[in-house]
Amino acid sequence: MNFLKRITIVTSIAAASFTGYAYGQDFQWKEAKSNGYAYKYVTNDPTSARYYTLKNGLTVILSPTKKDPRIQTFIATKAGSKTDPSDHTGLAHYLEHMLFKGTDKYGSKDWAKEKPLLDQIDALYEQYNQTKDEDKRKEIYKEIDKVSGEASKFAIANEYDKMMSGMGADGTNAFTSFEQTVYTEDIPANVADKFLAVQAERFREPVLRLFHTELEAVYEEKNRGLDNDPRKVYEAMFSAIFPNNNYGKQTTIGTVEHLKNPSLKAIREYFNNYYVPNNMGVIMSGDFNPDEMIAKIDKAFSYMKSKPVPEYKVEQEKPITAPIVREVYGPNPENITIGFRFPGATTKDARLLSLIGSMLTNGQAGLIDLDLVKKQKLLGAYAFPYVLKDYSVLLLQGNPTEGQSLDEVKSLLLQEIDKLRKGEFSDDLIQSIVNNEKKNIIQKNEKYTSRAESLMDEFTSEVDHKTTLEYVDEISNLTKKDIMDFVSKYLQDNNYVAVYKRKGEDKNIVKVEKPTITPVSVNREDQSEFLKNIEKMPEAAISPVWLNFDKDIAKNKLDGIEVLSVKNTDNSLFRHYYHFDSGKWNNKMLPLAAEYLQYLGTKNKSSETLSKEFYKLASSFSVNAGNEETSVTLEGMNENYDKTIALFEDLIKNCQPDEKALEAYKARLKKSRANAKQNKGAIMSGLRSYAQYGPQNPFNNVLSDAELDALKAEDLVNILHDLFNHKHKVLYYGPKSGSEVVASLTPVHKLPATLKEMPKSKTFAQIPTDKNKVLFAHYDMVQAEVFWVRNGEQYNPGITPTVNLFNNYFGGGMGSIVFQTIRESKALAYSTYSYFSLPGKKQDKDMVTAYVGTQADKFNESTTAMNELLTTLPKSEQLFETAKSGLKKSIASERVTQDGIIFSYLRAQKLGNNFDMRKNVYEQAPKLTFTDINNFHDKEMKGKNYTYCLVASQDKVKETDMQKLGEVKKLNLNEIFGY
Structure with a gap:
């Protein structure tokens, strides 16, 4: 689940979506x-959005839109962390997690036996x-763990996810x-009745x-946040700019x-206060008849009773009259973020x-x-506006080059x-922005x-849809003086917050220690009567399109x-590509040339002039090698x-x-390369490439x-x-x-009479995984990440049909075996998955991957748990x-539509296929038995060798524990990055 603080950049203004707009x-x-x-609607709104308010x-x-036989649904509550009780922060987020756990009708195999145990757990948590x-707290938690184990015998984990996956x-x-x-x-559009019933x-x-166990998943998420420098910067910024x-x-x-x-009691109180119909919305876009859909929604949710929502008092902030400075420390490279405060989303400002x-x-x-x-x-x-209901913020962020403070x-x-503020910008900049908008x-x-x-x-955000639709016309009428006056009012030289992200140890980190948790039952084979009834509900078949x-x-x-080419019959947009079957393996300098182009001009036009011209045309270009x-x-x-x-x-x-x-x-490139060595994601990418290809690999195939x-x-x-003297294709989607x-x-x-082939200067082949080994890279972090x-x-x-079905069953989602076992039953990780990956071209090899992001003190348990699953595939017919x-x-x-058709064709060609492989999967996967995928698991995973890519702090994961997995090789950053 995506539980991170959601950065909604200008969604209240620039998020209108429509075609053919005059x-x-x-x-x-x-x-x-x-x-x-x-219902209400806005005239000339090409989204055809209808706004209903039901009796409750x-x-x-x-x-409605008929382009795809699917529906995007959001069920939204106008409450979040700002309405958390001050003595129970994080409560809204907790509750969001728990709304995947079921009710007395589903998620339980015997509610009468489960309920008394849950009541005991409630009381124990209040004591705790x-x-x-x-x-005493440890003794109480032991009892919580014990009673939770008993209660779990009557629970059916992930039954919500199973119902949705089955649809x-x-x-x-959720977020x-x-x-x-x-x-x-x-x-899918044909399961709307089932969806609404659930x-x-x-x-x-x-x-x-x-x-x-879910609480432990939130602990894991908190610890991931402690390793996330950007998150800490945002928290420091908001703490300083919104003290009230x-x-x-x-x-x-x-x-x-x-x-x-x-406190489970506090969580229930929060639900009862805020999850009421007059504070909630059901939002849908997709293939449906709105007259029919509103009747279905009304029938499904009419049981809800309206009630007053606790008043949220917006505390007024005092003007900032002198710069406020904060510092954040962590292993990532340095940067600075500057924030200016603005009024909330519903205002013209x-x-x-x-x-x-x-x-x-x-x-541009x-x-x-x-x-x-x-x-x-x-x-x-860069700069971007962070628009929220009470207040907004303009954030500026800059990253220094070498030697720059x-x-x-x-x-x-x-x-x-x-x-x-002084009006030192192009007279036509506003009109260019209008064109691009x-x-x-x-x-x-x-x-x-x-x-x-x-x-x-x-x-x-309670933004009026009509106002959103009028945004382009509104900004079209602004003058340079309007901008200057506005900036003078809000963006002064002393009314900002500056957060300095320093490189160094964060001495304020207080890690959430792991409690002792006994794995709980997940009862995969059980089904509630509610789920059985959902499955029996009729649904009209949707015919696939190949x-x-x-x-x-x-x-x-x-x-x-x-x-x-594929013709765009929907709107006036085009996307145009020049596609080359050559890249960095042909010439290591090609990616550098591609990036260098953005800084170049011609004899007649400077680089800045070209950027302005592209932007005036509402067009853009990029070159990616x-x-x-x-x-x-090229698009526009x-x-x-x-x-x-x-x-x-x-x-x-x-x-x-x-x-x-x-x-x-x-x-800048040297500085960027140095910064990459301070990024745990980049380090892990390097380890994975090393595991696939060996010491000389695509990741470190760079200029010294x-x-x-x-x-x-x-x-x-x-x-x-x-470039254009070499063989290439033109790909086009547009009118x-x-x-x-x-x-x-x-x-x-x-083009020349004869196009050239670009010879390869380097070719990489995947190496055999001939023994168990650990590739370790040290990083100052709370967690440990294992691939x-x-x-x-x-x-x-x-094997494509088997692979698709196996991944769906084994490790590809919240209802999968891997997620249920490692997160739901054993509470060992916030994020975990496993896939069997088919290659991108027929000359390459398949690959097995698995991942666990866990607390460092759970390293042994989590790797053991994943290895057990890679050895023995648990069986669940349901x-x-x-x-x-x-x-x-x-x-x-x-x-598959638009330019997606062309790219599907190119992918098929690389694999030696001349047809839509989805047809084979659709026709053959349903014929497979559990024995088929179990045999596949045994052939591809059981008893096999693996390379474990581990990024963690050398102070938190013992080498003796790594050695239990295989031969340990500690890589330095030069070996990983190649420079």
Whole structure:
């Protein structure tokens, strides 16, 4: 589940999603009635969103769209961590976890026997909460553990997840933020009745079962947060900028002290206070008839009774009159974050804040983009608005380059604010932002999922939908003076908070120690009557749609190269690619040349001028060089397609060497490479590559420091000038036909008579996993992260159905064997999974991977638990049938569309296939038996050798414990990174 504090960047303003929007239209709230239900809507709203308020106060927002036979659903409560009791912080988040545990109708095999035990646990937790003596507390917790073990014999773990998985749901999840707790599902359109029956029961009267193992999962999450420097920076920022508001006084996950002293009574009180219909919303977008859907929702949730919600008093913040400084320490590289306070989401000033954010950072032509990033004055920098209901914040963040102090970074960032204040920005910047906002709005409406998310965010922030729709027209009328006045009012030279992220030991960390927990029963084979009744409910079949690569893709030629295209009949967006089957393995300098291009101009246009021109066209480009592929991506509005293509072709063919830009780029690259060595995620990526390929591997296949120093601007520019002389394909999704694309490209995409192959300078092959070994890298952290890697056999397309079903059953979700065992039963990890991975091309090998992120003091237990699962596959016929059902329904309702069709074709080609492999999975997976996947498990996992990639503190994981797993090799950072 995604329980991290949710950063909702400008969702209240810029999240409107619609297609074919004509600006300057009149938006008005209107009322209508259909099928006996009154609703409100906004005129000229292409989302066709209907707003209902049921008799009990429940808000229902429905936005139908027929593009995919699926529905994105959100059930949102307007309550989160800011409404936590001050003596029980983290409570909203706890409750969110527990709403996956069931009720007296599901999640239990014998409620009459389970309830008395749960009552005992309730009473024990109240004793534990109120007891200060540590010895007595330990005795009480032993009793909690004992009674919890007895109660678990009557519980059915993950029955909610099994029901949703069996429906073919994707994205089963939830999140808690400051003022919202949201439960999310993406379901096939034909299971709406089942979905509503489950959700109505879910919120009726949740039972807090299996509490102490879930509490341990929250402990794990807290410990992960202690290893997360960015999270600590945000908490420090909000604490300083909101000393009176609960945004700053308490965090979403809560304090260590409150985590150690939970109260089930307080959790129930919170549920009863806030999970009431007049404080909740059901938001859906997808393939449904709104007249039918509202009646179903009303029937499902009519049992809920409206009641007053506790008043939340917004504590007023005093103006900041002098800079407030905070410091955060941790192993990650240094940076600085600056925050300015603004009014809340429903105000006009919050909407203007969104514009200010775009004027500073828009990825191309913002002041920070042009002055700091493009000119390489910093390693990296950006600005974004964090819009919340009570207040908002403009955040600026900068990362220093080599030899640069954080104070120098701060000064550079504040200078850009000063330029806004003085009006030192392009006269057409606002109009360029308007042009791009029009494009962004269309992009957000391409999928039912993003449309639903936008409407949900508006609901929880209480932003008026009409105001959202009017945003583009509103900012179109602003003048330079309006911006200057606004900035002068809110962005002064002394009313900010600055958080310095320093590199060093965080001496304030108080780790959440693990309690003793006896594994609990998960009762995989049991089913509640409720689940059985859900499965019996009828559902109309959805017929799958398979890709036909001969019919779905137009195939044209341009001077001997393939032009593959799919026509966009929905809107005016295009995405255009130049695709090369060559990359870093062919030339280590190719990724550097690709990145260097953004700092170059031509004889006639500077790099800054080109960025502005692309942005004015509401277009963008990127060049990405991977190991074996390189892709140039251009996207924008169809009306500017020809101009966008011509602009990029001119740049890549006529870019000029710039030694000054190269020297700055080298310095930044060296700093970035040094920073990567301080990033645990990058270190783990290096270990995994080492495990797959050996000491010389794709991850460390980079230029040495000496090679980097010797690099000349002409070297990189020559690579760019020569790029289109090599074999490539054109891929296109947009309103043009394939022949029209060829006609547009013919004048500008000039090619030589014979295209060259790019020879490979280096080839990597996966090495045999011939013995058990541990690759260890030290990192100063609370947790330990372990990755299992095993290279298997060469690609065999015949096993694809088995692989898909096996992953669904074994380790691919919250209802899987791995998650149930390691997290639900044994409480050993917050995050855990395992997959059998098929390769990306037929010459490569399959791979077994597994992961556990756990507390360092659970290292032995968690690795033992995963190894037991890799050795013996637990059998559950019920879970197996659920995995089958869910896989088939998910594939039947999946639609591969847009440029996804082209990329599916290219992936199939690399594997030697000429058809949509999903058809084989759909037809063959349901015929498989448990014996089939058990045999597959035994063949591919049981008794096999593994390489354990371990990132942890050498002070917290003993080498003798590592040696139990295999031969230990401690890698230094130079071995991992290659420099």
